């Protein structure tokens with residue numbers, strides 16, 4: 001039976017765990033035939049007439065259909081809670097043929113959150129291939145604050161994920177995830193529409209389709225998740241942040257639990 005509301009399209013525990021550990025999810029909401037093609041044609045028009053900056057949402061009015069779709073609202077409600085809002089900053093990122101920049105970064109200033117307070121949403125209105133200069137994300141890096149000048153010196157990481165996606169795909173990422181794009185070696189523009197969503201209310205209970213009987217399993221998986229680019233020390237440090245994030249999303253508190261890596265250690269010789 002077809003689902004009819006955002007509530008029916010909330011994420012499940014495994015999807016939220018995936019977001020907490022990896023820092024992103026990829027969705028492909030079933031928009032009406034021709035929707036992505038319409039947005040793509042509008043992006044091509046704006047690439048010629050001039051980028052409207054924050055006005056991209058008004059410049060392509062049908063984008064409203066995307067963010068009102070129950071299969072987009074449901075996941076955003078799940079991660080940001082009810083009442084989340086679209087930030088005024090939006091942008092059409094067009095990678096033109098021959099564009100060759102490659103620089104890892106985190107968006108905005110270095111004021112980072114292990115909680116899920118802000119989400120970056122990227123919409124791709126066309127099929128994206130490696131040759132077109134896709135967005136690349138590095139799973140798990142939303143918990144790692146690093147100066148942009150340092151990240152600029154990096155090129156490729158083991159485990160980086162190229163978002164070579166079909167037309168109509170949305171990537172929903174934690175705002176702090178490390179990302180970049182690769183050169184566009186084709187003769188076509190590659191378009192990505194960027195939006196930012198903010199949480200309004202502090203969580204007091206899970207805002208997704210939560211099954212309390214799965215909580216212990218989810219926590220175990222958060223503890224044991226490893227990425228290819230992790231050193232052993234990095235992986236250890238990430239565990240506590242994942243558990244803090246999960247605790248905060250499920251209860252609104254980040255208090256450490258007995259036996260967790262964050263439980264305070266009493267050192268009797270310390271003065």
Ligand SMILES: [Fe+2]
Nearest residue numbers: 105106107179
């Ligand atoms: Fe960025």
